[in-house]
Amino acid sequence: MAMEHPDKTEVVLLACGSFNPITNMHLRLFELAKDYFHETGKYKVIKGIISPVGDAYKKKGLISANHRVTMAKLATKNSDWVEVDDWESSQSEWLETLKVLRYHHQKLFSPYATSSLQNAIPVTKPGRKRKQEPNRHDPVKKKNQSPDIKSVPQVKLLCGSDMLESFGIPNLWKLEDITEIVKNYGLVCISRAGSSVQKFIYESDILWRHKNNIHLVEEWITNDISSTKIRRALRRGQSIRYLVPDVVQAYIEKNNLYSPESEDRNAGVVLAPLQKHASDSKN
Numbered sequence: 001m002a003m004e005h006p007d008k009t010e011v012v013l014l015a016c017g018s019f020n021p022i023t024n025m026h027l028r029l030f031e032l033a034k035d036y037f038h039e040t041g042k043y044k045v046i047k048g049i050i051s052p053v054g055d056a057y058k059k060k061g062l063i064s065a066n067h068r069v070t071m072a073k074l075a076t077k078n079s080d081w082v083e084v085d086d087w088e089s090s091q092s093e094w095l096e097t098l099k100v101l102r103y104h105h106q107k108l109f110s111p112y113a114t115s116s117l118q119n120a121i122p123v124t125k126p127g128r129k130r131k132q133e134p135n136r137h138d139p140v141k142k143k144n145q146s147p148d149i150k151s152v153p154q155v156k157l158l159c160g161s162d163m164l165e166s167f168g169i170p171n172l173w174k175l176e177d178i179t180e181i182v183k184n185y186g187l188v189c190i191s192r193a194g195s196s197v198q199k200f201i202y203e204s205d206i207l208w209r210h211k212n213n214i215h216l217v218e219e220w221i222t223n224d225i226s227s228t229k230i231r232r233a234l235r236r237g238q239s240i241r242y243l244v245p246d247v248v249q250a251y252i253e254k255n256n257l258y259s260p261e262s263e264d265r266n267a268g269v270v271l272a273p274l275q276k277h278a279s280d281s282k283n
Contacts, residue, residue, distance in 0.1 A: 010153035048082035065089035094272035
């Protein structure tokens with residue numbers, strides 16, 4: 001893939017969240033971000049990853065990760081570039097988003113490190129001497145030389161404006177995590193035309209300092225579908241057709257997933273990050 005666009009930076013888009021359930025809006029975020037990056041002429045989006053949060057997040061109304069991951073896989077079955085990763089959702093404890101970004105960066109980095117070492121070893125067929133071509137210089141690689149950083153795809157966190165603005169909620173995010181996310185990885189934020197995201201960035205010193213690594217993508221064809229509204233419609237026996245992929249709707253109906261009872265799940269339970277960061281600050 002890198003050979004086709006040697007001058008373009010390859011990007012992997014990572015979306016973290018509940019996906020409770022996944023909707024057409026979640027899938028549109030990927031398409032909008034991909035269009036934006038390709039229109040700059042500087043980037044090539046090679047993959048999108050959906051990483052549903054684990055059950056330990058303890059969000060009210062959060063149904064089991066098993067169902068949420070299955071629905072996301074059904075929704076992306078026909079996509080040739082967006083896939084679902086269940087590493088985060090299979091952890092027994094809630095994981096900070098930064099740890100999920102690090103995991104995917106490391107996973108992408110490893111094959112590049114291996115292939116750069118393989119490239120350093122000249123490939124010859126056994127039992128045959130290779131003809132020495134005139135003016136040919138085999139690349140000399142130093143030991144432990146790191147792979148070309150530009151050749152490793154950049155992992156960027158894909159989100160909506162509500163997630164970006166949640167950085168301002170006390171104890172939901174650690175400041176050092178926000179800093180590392182925007183400094184080392186970068187954000188791709190899909191925002192409504194006329195939203196207050198730019199003002200929010202302006203009012204945050206951390207975000208302002210790294211604003212060149214925050215890509216704001218304006219969504220001109222507005223799409224106000226949310227998982228909360230989908231669950232509300234289902235509780236009321238209303239149709240959700242054309243709001244979620246048909247396969248997701250069929251799965252929800254078959255498994256009778258969202259009900260007044262499921263919406264009360266984790267009611268009164270403190271959200272995992274709030275619980276964790278509040279106890280961290282006491283220690």
